[in-house]
Amino acid sequence: MPPLPTPLTLSDTDRARLRARRRGRRRESATAWAFISPSVLVIIGLSAVPVVWSLLLSFRADDLVTPSRWVGLDNYRALSHDPHFSQAVDNTLIYTALYVPLSMLLGLALALALNRRIRFVGLYRTLIFVPFVISETAQGVLFSFILDPQFGAANSVLHALHLSPQGFFTDPGQALYVLVGISLWSSIGFCVVIYLAALQDVPQTLIEAARLDGAGRRHLLRHVVLPTLTPVSVFLLLWQTINALQVFDLVYVTTKGGPIGSTTVVVYFVWQQAFQNFTAGYGAAAAYVLAIALLVIAAASRLMRRRENTRLEGATR
Structure with missing residues (x-):
């Protein structure tokens, strides 16, 4: 039978060095936490605490003035029968489905x-991206002047072309679609930049091989370029959907949810209930309905990304 290994013994000097090293690590950790603790406190105070507080508020009847009272799921039951909330959900879904x-x-x-070597391509890319860096509030003010039914430049151009004037923001049948058009003008630059970056990463060897096999532009786009852009498209689908579901600034500046509630979206409905009608608990319940929808979308997008990564890994093997 082979002899058992003897346990490793440390000298007093080695033990002292280990203790000193552990003390040094503890001091480094304490120093690091001392530096990041203000940021941690700010994050907890501005994110975690409001999330928990608003969740509790959604189960209470609170007018922000008198003491609140516990009502359980009454706010959520009321939402399911509220025609104004149903209209806000419908408007949000229509806006999202178009945008x-x-x-x-x-x-x-x-x-x-723009993914070509053409003259002034840098200028064109910059001009397309410029609207994205302008705040939605400024865009709303700008288009409120341009699309004013009486004094706006848009109706002046239509009059010069001998076309009938339009109501734009004052027409219940047009207002929501006008908001979609403004949002497209302002945010399309972001999609262009993301797709341009992804197009730069398309392997040129694949493109050259497809061309040698006789693939034309249409087949090259369909069978080589678009499959390569799938992960980016999934990211943009999630990003744009979340942005669409949270639209507020543009509605607040231009239409205030009107006319006749035709542009009232879910976030604006939450703001109305909390800060106009002073039914904070009811507004918090509506906000959590939206939060649950966003969580479902995020979970679905994560599943889509996993499946896409699995497919790509299988294709590369």
Whole structure:
């Protein structure tokens, strides 16, 4: 039977060095926490605490003045029967269904057009991206002047072309679609930049091999370029959907949810309930309905990314 290994013994000097090293690590950790603790406190105070407080508020009847009282799920039950909330949900879904695919398709088309060696291509890329860096509040004020039914430049141009004037923001049948158009103008630059960056990473060897096999532009785009852009498209789908569901600034500046509630979206409905009607608990319940929808979308997008990564890994093996 082989002899058992003897335990490793440390000298007093080695033990002292280990103790000194541990003390040094503890001091470094304490110093690091001392530096980051203000940021941690700010993050907890401005994010975690409001999230928990608003969740508790959604189960209470609170007018922000008198003491609140516990009502359980009454706020959520009331939401399910509220026609104004149903209209806000419908408006948000219509806005999202138009804004998300159009922004991605137009962004991809412009990115493909600008992914060439043409004269002044840098200027064109800059001009397309400029509206994205302008705040939605400034855009809303600008388009409120341009689309004013009486004094706006848009109706002046229509009059010069012998076309009938439009109501734009004052027309219940047009206002929501006008907001979609403004949002497309302002955010399409982001999609263009993301798609342009992804197009730069398309392997040129694949493109050259497809061309040697006789693939034309249409087949090259369909079978080589678009499959390579799938992860970026999934990211943009999630990003644009979340932005669409949270639209508020543009509505607040231009239409205030009108006319006749035709542009009231979910976030604006939450603001109305909390700060106009002073029913904070009811507004918090509506906000958490939206938060749950966003969490479901995030979970679905994560599942889509996993499946796409698995597919790509299988294709590369």
